[in-house]
Amino acid sequence: MDWTTDDFLHRLYEDAEARKKRNTERVTLAERQIRLRNALKRALGEFPERDRPLDAIVLDRADYFDFTMERVAYTTMEGVHVPVMVLIPRSGTGPWPAVLACHGHGNGYCDAVGLDSEGAELEDPGIHNRFAVQLVKAGMLVVIPEIMGFGVRRMAEELKAVPNYSSCGTLSAQLLMYGRTLAGMRVFEAMRAIDYISGREDADAGRIGAFGFSGGSLVAALASGLDDRVKATVLCGWTNTFKGSIMAMHHCIDNYLPGILLSAEQPELTGLIAPRRLFxxxxxxxxxxxxxxxxxxxxxxxxxxxxxxxxxRFGYDIHPGSHEILGDQSIPWLFKALAAGGKDKP
Incomplete structure (x- = not known):
């Protein structure tokens, strides 16, 4: 007799796929998209109110060879403050096309620019490959919020731990007790970052993009799927199927959304970005x-x-590397996509 539970989970997946197929017969793409957005909102859990002022302040500003870096702080919800890096091109004049940059697991927003926690440049840029610097050098204003659960935005006790130790597990578990998810809070904060970008005079609110890596791609993908202000999105090191990735091996708990497989596999959720641009x-x-x-x-x-x-409007690059950002095709693609802006109609 087999006492394991593998077949049980396999049947759940197959049943969910069959149910989705039945429910989407004779449904138009537009109707399917509305249903999926509603299902995604349910899976992400309750969002806070978005009418709270951001109260953004500039903490300091420094000039580098190719760009100016501002360190900014704003408030996304009551009692929740976010440190943000903003990279501004030093050549040309604004308003520039603007990009929400979503880093992956690691040391927080410093990874996106290849800096240590003290602001010194790392000799090895790591798997993030200084992608935010690549973006600003390409001619885009880049906004990099530190994502909840990383860097200085960990739980107080976990801040004492070694670098790279996130608060994903603690936050995910406790938020579930309130009907919320960590993914939901991160997506909400990404949308608040888009609010911030839209209010900057040096950013073109009609040409906003998103660039994500790994867990940051989850945030960029779902925020882009829900927020039409994002005109073009790049997803690195994440696009897959749930069955082939987070259901097949160990992944951080922040990747899992309650009930989502009853409505959509990962490519269907990513498809919520359509017909806007995606790479x-x-x-x-x-x-x-x-x-x-x-x-x-x-x-x-x-x-x-x-x-x-x-x-x-859809493109991709499968490069010979591993779990890392390359950027040689995706970053020029994003600049070109945002140059088109929202002027062309689907």
């Missing part, structure tokens, strides 16, 4: 988002964009 970057050797499932997700996204008559 996917992934490594052939990525061990936690396996390439065979990346290709499966890309095939589904190609079908979604074709269904919207927007195939030219």
């Amino acid at each position: 996917v970057e992934s490594g052939e050797q990525d061990p936690i988002f396996p390439v065979e499932h990346v290709r499966q997700a890309l095939s589904q996204l190609e079908e979604t964009y074709a269904g919207w008559g927007a195939s030219e």
Whole structure:
């Protein structure tokens, strides 16, 4: 007799897939998108009110060769303060196309610019590859909020731990007790960051993009899917299927959304961005988002964009690397996509 629970979970997945197929028969793309957005909102949990003023302040400003860096603080919800880096091009004049940069797991927003916690440049930029610096050098204003649970935004006791130790587990578990999720809080804060970008005089509110890596891609993807102000999105090191990634091996608990598989697989959620512009970057050797499932997700996204008559707005690059940002195709693509802005119609 087999006492394991593997078959039980397999049947749950197959039943959910069959149920989704039945529920989407003879449903238009537009109707399906509305349903999915509602399902995603339910899975993310309750959002705080968004009418609270951000009360943004500039803490300091420093000039580098290619850009100016501002350190900013704003308030996303009562008692919740966010440190933010803003990189501003030093060549040309604004308002510039602006990008919300969402870092992955690690030391927080410093990873996006390749700095240590004291602000010194790291010799090895790591898997983030200073992507925010690449973005500003390409001619975009870049806003990098420190994502909840990382860097200085960890739980007080966990701040005493070694670097790279996040508060994802603690926050995820406790938020569930209030009907919320850590992914939901992060997506909410990403939308508040878009509020902040929209209010900057040196940022073009009609040309806002999002660039995410790994867990930051989850935030960028879901925020872009819910917020039409994002005109173009780049997702690195994340696009896959739930079955092939977070259901197949150990991943951080912040990746899991209650009940979402009853409504959508990961490529369907990513498809909420359509018909707006989307570019996917992934490594052939990525061990936690396996390439065979990346290709499966890309095939589904190609079908979604074709269904919207927007195939030219979807692109991808599978590079020979691992779980890392390359950027040689995705960053020029994003600049070009934002140069088009929202002027072209689907």
